[in-house]
Amino acid sequence: MRGRLQKGTNLMDLFEEESRCNKQKLVQVYLRLKPCTIPSNLYEVRGDRYLITSLDTTAAGNGRKTQRPVSKMYTFSHIFTEAVSQTEIFDHVVKDNLKKLPEGQSFTLLTYGASGSGKTFTLMGNVASPGLVPRSLEYLFNNVKVQMHPVYKPAEKGFDSLSNSSQEYELLFVKRLRTSSASLRDKYRRMSSQLRTDLSGSALNLSKSKHYVWISFIEIYNEGIYDLLAGSHHRAAKLVIREDKKGNVYVVGATQAFVRSGEEAYDVMVAGKHNLQVAATGVHAQSSRSHCIFTITMLTEDDGRIVTSCVRLCDLAGTERARRTRNTGARMKESRAINTSLHVLERCLHSLRRKQAVANRAVVPYRESKLTRLLGAGLSGTRGESVTVVITLNPSPEYADETRHVLQLAAVAKDLQINNTVSDDLSSRESSTHDLNNSVCAELMKLRSCNERLNVELLQSQNFIKKMTALVVEKKATNAATTRELVDLEKESSRQFYAPQIEALKREIKELREKYEEIISDLKEKIGPKGIKINQLMTEIATLKEKLTTRELACARAEEEIQYLRACIEERDGIEDVSNDYMSITESDSDEEQYELCNESLEPTFKKEDIKRTRLLRQSLVIDDNNETDNVLRNWMTR
Numbered sequence: 001m002r003g004r005l006q007k008g009t010n011l012m013d014l015f016e017e018e019s020r021c022n023k024q025k026l027v028q029v030y031l032r033l034k035p036c037t038i039p040s041n042l043y044e045v046r047g048d049r050y051l052i053t054s055l056d057t058t059a060a061g062n063g064r065k066t067q068r069p070v071s072k073m074y075t076f077s078h079i080f081t082e083a084v085s086q087t088e089i090f091d092h093v094v095k096d097n098l099k100k101l102p103e104g105q106s107f108t109l110l111t112y113g114a115s116g117s118g119k120t121f122t123l124m125g126n127v128a129s130p131g132l133v134p135r136s137l138e139y140l141f142n143n144v145k146v147q148m149h150p151v152y153k154p155a156e157k158g159f160d161s162l163s164n165s166s167q168e169y170e171l172l173f174v175k176r177l178r179t180s181s182a183s184l185r186d187k188y189r190r191m192s193s194q195l196r197t198d199l200s201g202s203a204l205n206l207s208k209s210k211h212y213v214w215i216s217f218i219e220i221y222n223e224g225i226y227d228l229l230a231g232s233h234h235r236a237a238k239l240v241i242r243e244d245k246k247g248n249v250y251v252v253g254a255t256q257a258f259v260r261s262g263e264e265a266y267d268v269m270v271a272g273k274h275n276l277q278v279a280a281t282g283v284h285a286q287s288s289r290s291h292c293i294f295t296i297t298m299l300t301e302d303d304g305r306i307v308t309s310c311v312r313l314c315d316l317a318g319t320e321r322a323r324r325t326r327n328t329g330a331r332m333k334e335s336r337a338i339n340t341s342l343h344v345l346e347r348c349l350h351s352l353r354r355k356q357a358v359a360n361r362a363v364v365p366y367r368e369s370k371l372t373r374l375l376g377a378g379l380s381g382t383r384g385e386s387v388t389v390v391i392t393l394n395p396s397p398e399y400a401d402e403t404r405h406v407l408q409l410a411a412v413a414k415d416l417q418i419n420n421t422v423s424d425d426l427s428s429r430e431s432s433t434h435d436l437n438n439s440v441c442a443e444l445m446k447l448r449s450c451n452e453r454l455n456v457e458l459l460q461s462q463n464f465i466k467k468m469t470a471l472v473v474e475k476k477a478t479n480a481a482t483t484r485e486l487v488d489l490e491k492e493s494s495r496q497f498y499a500p501q502i503e504a505l506k507r508e509i510k511e512l513r514e515k516y517e518e519i520i521s522d523l524k525e526k527i528g529p530k531g532i533k534i535n536q537l538m539t540e541i542a543t544l545k546e547k548l549t550t551r552e553l554a555c556a557r558a559e560e561e562i563q564y565l566r567a568c569i570e571e572r573d574g575i576e577d578v579s580n581d582y583m584s585i586t587e588s589d590s591d592e593e594q595y596e597l598c599n600e601s602l603e604p605t606f607k608k609e610d611i612k613r614t615r616l617l618r619q620s621l622v623i624d625d626n627n628e629t630d631n632v633l634r635n636w637m638t639r
């Protein structure tokens with residue numbers, strides 16, 4: 001499933017869950033990311049199922065094409081990130097399917113991705129990390145009772161019983177094949193201890209049945225099918241595809257090798273791999289130039305009944321951009337053939353999806369390439385095969401262009417249903433013309449069942465919408481409650497946060513107050529007697545001030561008197577030396593003596609009262625500072 005990036009993956013999960021319930025089993029599409037040293041922000045893995053890409057997309061506007069980054073979300077059955085081991089991938093992707101093999105349930109696994117993204121690594125691996133092929137072999141041979149003589153051999157119509165001489169021939173043939181790959185043979189032995197550790201504890205427990213295991217290995221190169229087990233001249237003869245009336249597709253004449261152990265099977269496969277056309281390209285030095293399909297066929301004999309099933313492990317050649325590979329000549333031709341067959345695969349998947357979605361009779365173009373002809377029956381679901389696609393992705397930004405194409409195909413494959421009831425056109429195309437009435441009736445029946453299915457889907461969708469609406473309402477209510485709680489919490493937390501600070505401040509203030517009160521009382525104690533003295537001095541100062549004021553008033557009065565006397569003296573024109581005479585008047589002189597003295601020197605108008613007044617004046621001035629008074633008088637006299 002692919003869609004624009006949306007918020008709320010929970011809703012997405014719910015929706016997916018709902019769709020899963022509505023649909024039948026889907027093609028399993030896994031994503032494996034290759035470890036990458038260059039950091040890239042083009043891809044983001046969310047959870048273990050969602051990939052968000054920010055790849056450039058061409059947009060046409062105003063007559064011009066522009067590149068702009070678009071976020072897209074792709075859903076996978078599971079995403080294996082860079083750190084995930086081969087063991088985990090085997091356990092997740094292959095193991096359960098192998099368990100169903102003896103029951104007649106076939107399984108096809110495709111690795112698909114850009115060149116150099118890790119398809120071959122995922123299938124074959126290396127000595128340190130064996131891939132899905134050696135693991136599948138080890139798992140099978142460790143868990144089933146494999147027969148040592150090839151009594152039954154897979155054939156077009158199911159199986160053939162072999163004569164003793166034929167059995168001998170088959171055993172010899174495998175021995176010969178193994179000799180041809182002797183130089184490459186010890187690889188499995190080096191891997192096997194690792195494999196045994198990884199696979200320990202897993203058992204199929206099928207001791208009652210007898211199993212005959214055969215393997216075949218073919219490649220599709222430049223739209224020709226070749227037998228990789230046919231020796232070094234395998235390209236000399238092309239194989240042909242045959243299809244029976246039931247829609248089963250066979251490669252006629254493909255070598256089947258009878259194997260009795262994982263090691264034997266692996267050696268045969270290595271011999272075949274040696275024949276693979278591997279050539280250097282600009283992208284990947286060991287690039288696969290063909291699609292190759294490794295098939296393990298198992299004939300299970302149980303109570304005289306033979307059941308045939310197979311595991312097909314397909315390593316598809318990588319999509320290639322001619323611009324980047326810089327291929328020319330033969331390489332260019334190979335590249336074109338690879339891209340064409342992959343393009344047909346993509347179209348087939350698209351048509352199948354449409355066909356399954358609307359139950360129509362659209363023709364799926366399986367026949368347009370050898371690859372789709374061979375895989376078609378499995379993908380269409382008519383044979384009840386389980387199909388798994390492992391998309392390998394190199395997150396390095398330079399592979400972004402190829403990756404976008406790969407993801408498009410992955411998105412389509414993810415939506416395909418398998419084991420569905422929609423009839424496939426493989427057989428219908430071969431069948432003779434239908435009776436019109438029958439076909440109309442069949443069409444009507446189909447339409448009715450389709451209608452019923454749609455009604456059910458409608459009901460389910462309505463239920464889903466109801467559930468969603470209820471969920472939204474619930475979420476809104478929860479949100480409101482949460483907001484209220486948050487506000488309360490904020491208040492509470494701020495109160496709790498400041499309360500201790502306020503308490504601390506109050507305590508501090510109290511302590512300071514007590515401290516300063518102590519200091520003040522200490523000071524008061526210390527300045528106690530001095531304080532009383534100061535108070536006394538202040539009182540004295542006040543008394544002195546009062547006295548001064550009184551003296552000032554007296555002075556003022558005296559001045560007035562003096563003014564008056566002066567005026568009187570000035571009136572006595574002609575009288576001289578008054579001042580000297582007057583100065584001779586002393587305190588000791590009696591009023592009479594003074595009067596006499598005055599009489600002698602002054603005009604008769606200078607009255608006795610004046611003398612008295614002058615004396616009074618003198619007295620008032622002489623308080624405690626005679627000198628000052630004298631000075632005042634002296635000043636007055638000398639004026």
Ligand SMILES: Nc1ncnc2c1ncn2[C@@H]1O[C@H](COP(=O)(O)OP(=O)(O)OP(=O)(O)O)[C@@H](O)[C@H]1O
Pocket residue numbers: 033034035113114115116117118119120121122284286287288289316317318392
């Ligand atoms: N998950 C991985 N971990 C470690 N190494 C890897 C991984 N995937 C790929 N490689 C390494 O990257 C290189 C290319 O990988 P591989 O040969 O599997 O690419 P491919 O997709 O099969 O390419 P082509 O389609 O061109 O054959 C190999 O050297 C392989 O060991």
